[in-house]
Amino acid sequence: MAKISTILSYIRDMAPESATQPDFEDNVGLLVGSEAGSTVKVLLCLDCTEAVVAEAEKLGAKLIISHHPVIFRSFRRVTDEDPVGRTVLAAARAGITVYSAHTNLDFCNGGINDCVARIAGLENARAMEVIDGIAVGRIGEVNTTVGELAKGLADACGDRHVRIVGDAKTPLRRVAIINGGAGSLEYVKLAAELGADCYATADVPHHVLLYAARSGMNLIVMQHYAMERVYLSELAERLTEYAVKDGSDAEFIVSKTETDPVLQEDL
Numbered sequence: 001m002a003k004i005s006t007i008l009s010y011i012r013d014m015a016p017e018s019a020t021q022p023d024f025e026d027n028v029g030l031l032v033g034s035e036a037g038s039t040v041k042v043l044l045c046l047d048c049t050e051a052v053v054a055e056a057e058k059l060g061a062k063l064i065i066s067h068h069p070v071i072f073r074s075f076r077r078v079t080d081e082d083p084v085g086r087t088v089l090a091a092a093r094a095g096i097t098v099y100s101a102h103t104n105l106d107f108c109n110g111g112i113n114d115c116v117a118r119i120a121g122l123e124n125a126r127a128m129e130v131i132d133g134i135a136v137g138r139i140g141e142v143n144t145t146v147g148e149l150a151k152g153l154a155d156a157c158g159d160r161h162v163r164i165v166g167d168a169k170t171p172l173r174r175v176a177i178i179n180g181g182a183g184s185l186e187y188v189k190l191a192a193e194l195g196a197d198c199y200a201t202a203d204v205p206h207h208v209l210l211y212a213a214r215s216g217m218n219l220i221v222m223q224h225y226a227m228e229r230v231y232l233s234e235l236a237e238r239l240t241e242y243a244v245k246d247g248s249d250a251e252f253i254v255s256k257t258e259t260d261p262v263l264q265e266d267l
Contacts, residue, residue: 001025001038002243002250004063004097008035010242011065011101014108019134021103028104032088033097039063045255046229048098050083053090055257062096064237067228069100069110074229112179112231112239113138119156119198119230120149120177126174128190137178137187139194146198149199153200159226161262165209166218174199178228183208192217202227222251225260 008030018024039062045052048070053207054062054131070087079085091098107127113135117125122140127138147168154162176191177197185205188211191199199212200220212219236252243250 001040002248003041004037005035006246006248007039007063007239007250008099010239010246011099011105013242014238015104015111017101017104019104019108021107021134021136024103026103027072027101028102031069031071031100031181032091033095035097037095037097038060040249041251041253042239043253043255044184044232044239045257045258046225046232047258048087048091049258050087050090051257052255053094053096053178055255056096057094059253061253064091065095065096065239066098066100067102067105067231069102070098074208083151104175105235106179107135107137109135112228113177115231116153116157116179116200116227117177119249120179122175128178128187128194128247137176137182137190139174139191139196142172142175142213144172146172146218146220149175149198149200153216153220155224157222157226157230159223161223163221164219165212165221166198166216170197170218170264172218174198175200177201179231180224183221188212188217188219212233223260225262226262229260 017029019055023139041059041061043056043061044065050067077089111151117138125138125140127135128139149251174196176196178201181203182201185208197220202222204221232254239252
């Protein structure tokens with residue numbers, strides 16, 4: 001059995017809780033339960049839901065590490081009247097600890113941004129900007145087209161609904177990437193200022209799509225879930241390396257229960 005506190009020291013070393021996205025009200029760290037106790041199995045997920053808690057309980061895992069915070073915005077009561085309350089109550093009843101590593105895991109060295117940049121084939125990948133020591137996004141050189149890059153990302157991430165703003169045949173030389181919900185106009189403009197001829201991210205609102213189309217910036221718009229879930233197997237490998245080095249028998253398991261809330265079907 002491995003101490004929960006020891007396992008959490010691994011993820012904290014990888015992605016320090018203090019290194020969250022600047023100017024963003026994030027909620028990372030221990031969110032449900034206690035660091036006391038031990039476990040052999042640790043369940044990894046993007047979103048901690050009731051189904052994931054049930055999966056952990058069935059596996060005998062006393063620790064869940066999620067990417068998105070199970071408690072994101074503050075609330076005044078925990079009841080079974082809403083999904084978040086039901087999830088927190090289910091974890092508490094089962095004696096399961098929930099720890100969340102969000103934007104600190106996005107931008108850390110070897111984190112989700114680096115994973116997606118590698119999948120995209122970025123060469124000489126570096127941060128789009130560094131704020132208070134935090135490396136936000138990645139930008140690097142490529143030799144491909146918009147369509148080829150979009151297809152490569154779609155295939156690697158299992159995303160059936162990647163969208164393109166621009167011409168799929170357009171050749172690319174420099175690409176900027178931020179995983180997840182980074183579809184703000186600020187980031188599209190930053191990518192352009194850095195000389196990128198394409199920006200890949202998720203959660204892009206209509207007015208930003210329109211701006212990109214009118215300004216000539218190529219966009220690759222992915223599903224948030226797919227763009228980040230792809231990292232979980234790598235996270236399991238990295239945490240396993242920590243455990244092996246530490247002489248721990250902790251086993252890191254990627255959830256098989258959670259699904260994309262967006263229907264991935266052709267209608």
